[in-house]
Every structure is written in C-alpha cells, then in structure tokens.
Amino acid sequence: MKNKPLLVLAVVLTALLLFGAPEAALAAPVEQPGVAAEAACLMLTSSKRVLYDKNKDGIMYPASTTKIVTLLTALEKGQLNDEVVVSEAAADCEESRLGLHAGDRLSLRELLYGMMLPSGNDAAVAVGEHVGHGSLEAFIAMMNEQAQRAGATRTNFTNPHGLPDPINHYTTAYDMALITTYAYGKPEFTSIVNSRTHSVIFANRGKITVSNTNRLLGRFAGANGVKTGYTREAGECLVAGAERGGVQLIAVVLNSPQRWADAARLLEYGFKTLGIQ
Template sequence: MRKIHNLLILVLIFFIIPNLNTVSAKSNPPSVSADGAILMDATTGEILFQKNMDKPYPPASTTKIMTALLTLENTNLDDVVTVGKKPPFADGSKIYIFEGEQITVRDLLYALLLESANDVSEALAEHISGSVEEFAKLMNKRAKELGCEDTNFVNPSGLYNDKHRTSAKDLALIMRELAKYPDYVQISTSLSYKIAPTNKSKEPRPLWNKNKLVQQYSTYYYDGIEGGKTGYTVQSEHSYVASAQRNNHRLVAAFIHDKNKTYFADAIKLFDYGFNNYELVKMFSKDEVVTEYNEKDLNVKLLASEDFYYIKEKGNDEKAVFNLENKDLSRESFQKGDNVINASISFNDKNIGTLKLLSDSDHIIKTNVSAQVISKMNTTVVTIVSLLLSVIIIALVIIYRKNKLKNIY
C-alpha cells in the first residue's frame, strides 16, 4: 500500500503540477508560415507579434487596401466614375468594365474588395489622380504619412513589378487607418453584392467575397472580423491582411510572401493570441482632469488633450504612470484650452507616449503686460522727442540762413 501511495504522489508531482503551471502561464506566440508577419494593436500601434515585419516583399492584391483608403479619402460613394480607355485592358482579375461605362464609386469599391478587380483599381486611380502613374505617387505619399518605411507602390492593383514592394508592418499601418472607415467594414464583410446594369452593361454583375474569415458557414469564420484582403501572384506568392475587433479592442494582422497559403488559419491564431493575452486600457479620456499645477500661487487644472490608451498583458496588475515635464507655468501667460505642458507616459519602465495637457483657465501675467505697455510708451516718447528735435533743428537752420542772407545784402 505504501508503494502505491508513493507512486500516486509521483504521478501528482510529474503530471498534475506541470499542467497547473501551463494553465497559469501566458500563451506562447504562435508560429506562422509567411516570411513576413505582424500582429498590431490598432489603437496604440503596439507590436504584439512580428516575424521579419520590416522586410519588403511584393504584396500582390493586398496593395488594394491602399487604393481603397485613398478612394474613401478622396471621393464620395455616390460619385459616378466614367471609365477611361486603359482600365478595360488591365491584366489579371477583372469584372470586365467598358470604356465610357458609368459606375458609382460604391459599386467599384465592392468589386475592388470582393472580386479584387484590377480593371476597377485602375479606373479608380484615373478618377482620383488622372493616371495610374500619378495615383502611384499619391499612394507613396500617403504611405509615408502613415509611417510606412519599407514601401514603394508602382500601381494600384498589385500586379507584379520588381519595384512594387511593401512589408508586413506597412500593410498593418495602412489597414489600421482603413479600418476606421465604417463604409470599408460594411463592404469588406459583405458576403455578396450585385452591381446593377449600367449604360454599357445590360446584365447585373454578381460579386462574391473570397475572404473565408467573414463567411459564417466557413470553418475559418472569425467572430469580430472587420474584413481583409488577400493577394497572390506567382512571383509574390500569397499575402493577407485583416482587422478584427472585440470589446472595442481592434487588432490588425498581416502576412506577406506565404508559399503555403495558410494565412486564414494563421490569422485566426494571431487574433486569438492577441485577444486572449492582451487588453487595451484607457488611461485618460479627452478633457479629463489629469492633475493640478500648484506652484507659486498658481493653481491650474490640467486636462487631457485626447483619449490615451495603452496595451498590457492580461493579469498584469501594474499601471501606467505619468510625469510632467519640468516647466514653470507661473512665468507664462496662457488662455483656457492652450497646450501648456506635456506629460510623458511610461509602463513597465518603458516610455509609451506623450500626452499634451491643456489649461482649464486663463493665466495673464499683469507685470509682463505693464512692461509691454511701458515699453510701447517709451518708444512713443522717444519717437515724439526725436520728431520735435528734428523740427527745432530745421527751424534753426532756416532762421540762420535768413539772417545770413540779410547780412549779405
């Protein structure tokens, strides 16, 4: 009996106790097959997972998320696009638009995101910028504004070009911005759509969403998905970028140069990893009182200029802290709503951002105002005295010359 008892104890030690440690520990990051990949918190930009995130690859049709973003930023959905000569001849996937065909931006965006139509991407590019070449310049300009550092776009569709490159991180930055548009989310999560007959097409055009994460009857369906974009060419291999949101927490996942085409399953693994292990914390709300400044008889409430969030691992009880910059506000004049001082925010001894703080009241330094008035008065007096002296000197010169002339004659 004693041997059996000891054996049971050994079983508990070697099997049950290790299992308890595994449950309480944070999950390990998953593995993904794409050569470049990233999981980003959309609110803070914090990187939760990465694999060669800065290495540029040809992105194929994931390029179209930038085309969609620029379309939403520069047009209205009800605008009518008249198709030019070149778009109907675009290579690759298309919905077969015609020269002179008139189609709304809304219809074209559905075709762009659901059917990945290259002819549509060129039609939108010409509508916005006049040509594909000028639109590519706009794409690159916007990419830099979003913080992209490894991107060079040559066309709006993603057709392979050796100079057409981006990275997993840059794709995530673009999707982070695009996901802010409700129209994008509505279009990108639609299972199907039908373009009505136009002036050049008597038949309606049915469109189908190829993104399996939005297909409710698919084994890959993901609760909270906000849409995404796939891409593929022989040279580019497979790519995918998507966003998902749960409990007001949005994550962005991007995969590029994936020869195994496992991006749907890998996206689910990354999203689950992010939502299960991290949480978004709202530290301050816009116009919330952050602290008070009390120095040298000056009492001012300092308000947050914007909402401030940070990301942390679930189960971590530590909180972010802020430190005001060293600045003497008593010597400055300011008005209510002015940015008077900044606070640096840190978490786990790491700086995570800077928050501008606004004054809740006016503060006018009277001594400075008086000094300014006195200075202006002194300047005025000097000017007047100088003018008077000039007049007196001129008058004396005139009198002197008259007297001299009298003496001569």
C-alpha cells in the same frame, strides 16, 4: 477584535501593492503561434502595439493587398457618388477582374466594392484614373502620400492593383499593418472590406453580384476584413482584421503557404494575450 478581518484584508492588499501578486495568481503567458508566412505582423489598432512579429520589416511584394491603399486613397481623395466612365486601359487590365467593359458607367462607390471583394484589377485601374483626374501616375503619387501619412516608411507603390513590379512596388508586414490601422478609422472602409457579397450596379447595364475572396469572413469569430492577395512572385498574402469586445486587431501575413490558418492563429493569439475570448 471586531475589525480584525478588515485589518487582515488591508495587510494583504498592501503586500500585493508593494510586492506584486504571487506567481500562481498571475495569468499564464499565451504560447506564440507557429506562423508559416515569410513575414507577419499582428497589431492592436488602438495603440499600434505589435503583439507578434516575424520579419515584420522585411521588404516584400504585397500583391493585391495593395488595393487597401487604393481604397484608402479613393476614400480620402474621391467623391463616392461620382460617376466613373471606364476606359479601355482599365477594361483591358489582366489577371483577376470585375468584368468591366470600356464605356461602362457606375459610381465610384460601386467600383470600390468591385475592386475589393472580387479583387478586380480592372476596377483598380478605373478607380485610379478617375480619382487621379485621368492620370494614373497622379493617383499613384497620392497612394504613396497616404502610405507615408499612415507611418509606412518602407513602402512604395507603382500601380493600384499589385501586379508585379520587381523593383519599385514593395512593402513590409509592419507597414501594411500601419496602413490598415489608419484605414480602419474610416467607417466606409470598414463597411466595404467587411462585406461578404455585394451587387455592383451599373448605370448602363444591369448588375454583377460579387463575393469577397476573404474566407475568414463569417468563419472566424469577429472577422471584419480586409484583403487577400496573390501573385507568383508575392505568394499568398492576407491582411485580416477582427474585432471582439471593442478591440480591433490586424494580422498581416505575406508569402504564406497557409495564409488562412496563419492569420486565424495570429488573431486568436492576440485576443487570448489581451484576455478576450
């Protein structure tokens, strides 16, 4: 019978459609990674599907990962070519700093790099005051609106930098994944958070070359953002992004004693789960 091979193939294909592939033919499930963080979430940005969850809805302090929302709000509400004049309040902001002086003049775009790469709290205040038209409170209200627009329902911000407010400044790993997924829809956002270094140019003085605090950039295959954070109250935090084969993942780890390893394990797990090397 000349067509016997075709007939056999048709029968096999029909059986597979009706009963599924035999057990041995199915890809083995990927073992979930151990994660030391108190809270973690791994999200596929294209569908907002959660690929990994550890206490993802637990209320946590975000530390400087707050600046993700500050950047998003500035991109939504500000004009990147605006000149910003730095106030004394911004220049005096403590902890991690860009090194701003009162009266410094630079574009909003340059200020955003100075906020995100070296995690400048002084830059975050200057951004908030400028985009809020002189009112930091107005800008913070915009931040909370942006978070809600992204779908974050268990998040509230009281400042643009993430310094401790033990009562009213909080988020969850899931909410930060949602916010960052939303922000990745903006090319300018990705360009900034994926930069390993940048020379921040001032109109009134030279420039400051800054480096990104995100150690995964250039070390983890496909890493393309996003933001570190640390305070004593929040512990070490990291929102990490990576893209391979056109697939973008966001890993959030909050209060982790090994944030780099946690984030790398989560991202690698996500790509393997999706069949991407």
